[in-house]
Amino acid sequence: MKKFLPIFAALLIAVFAIACGGGEDTAKKEMTEKPAEMAAPSGYEVMTVANGGTISGTVTYAGAMPKKVKIVKTKDTAVCGKTTHYKEDLLVSGNKGLANVVVRIMNISKGKGMDSMGSEFVIDQNGCIFAPHVSIIPVGVECTILNSDGILHNIHTFSEKNSPINIAQPKFKKRITQSFSEAETFPIKCDVHNWMNGYIVVADHPYYAKTDENGSFELGDVPAGTYTVGYWHETLGKQSMEVTVGEGAGADGSLEYAAGS
Numbered sequence: 001m002k003k004f005l006p007i008f009a010a011l012l013i014a015v016f017a018i019a020c021g022g023g024e025d026t027a028k029k030e031m032t033e034k035p036a037e038m039a040a041p042s043g044y045e046v047m048t049v050a051n052g053g054t055i056s057g058t059v060t061y062a063g064a065m066p067k068k069v070k071i072v073k074t075k076d077t078a079v080c081g082k083t084t085h086y087k088e089d090l091l092v093s094g095n096k097g098l099a100n101v102v103v104r105i106m107n108i109s110k111g112k113g114m115d116s117m118g119s120e121f122v123i124d125q126n127g128c129i130f131a132p133h134v135s136i137i138p139v140g141v142e143c144t145i146l147n148s149d150g151i152l153h154n155i156h157t158f159s160e161k162n163s164p165i166n167i168a169q170p171k172f173k174k175r176i177t178q179s180f181s182e183a184e185t186f187p188i189k190c191d192v193h194n195w196m197n198g199y200i201v202v203a204d205h206p207y208y209a210k211t212d213e214n215g216s217f218e219l220g221d222v223p224a225g226t227y228t229v230g231y232w233h234e235t236l237g238k239q240s241m242e243v244t245v246g247e248g249a250g251a252d253g254s255l256e257y258a259a260g261s
């Protein structure tokens, strides 16, 4: 990731300095410096959340259990067809849990650090699908897009606030990186394989979560307060709800989507 390059370069210089037997004091100083924290996006202030609360719950789907729909892969079948994949636009578990819902606090301007979102953001193309189907990527952070298939893919984003990208990723290009500067949710497609689609959610603070296969999610270290929690699902759309969370307390953010809403 780009922001680590200066640190890596500093370490390299430090190691080189030791190897040459000079500048040891400088080298020690460089080696003991803490790595830079992931930069906070503008408009978001990082603070210590001493006794934060947790908003968690389950997002459910009220409709009938949808049938699994196999993705028909009509091109490059030797590679694309090596694994069977099913459409991910409406994934419901046995307990009606709805997967791939992005849950976020809509009105929060300060709280925990961006590092809580993790340090690696990877979208893989393996079997001619985008995995994960829905990716949450912090503003300004390099996301790695892998081509594990070793055939030509094409990364095409349909964003509005961020300049759309449309990059061919030939078979020899295993890895490209891309960052996004504005918080936005948009589709990503491959022009070579018309069934390939996914979504990127660019996050301008760390209070974003994605429901798992059981529809569960958790937003931790939330400063006490009343918030509007937003829910987004690619086919069922957006909803929001007020949630109040106390210090060190749990708050229920469970929500149901009506059938075909």
Ligand SMILES: [Cu+2]
Pocket (backbone or CB within 6 Å): 128, 152, 153, 154, 190, 191, 192, 193, 196
């Ligand atoms: Cu493709």
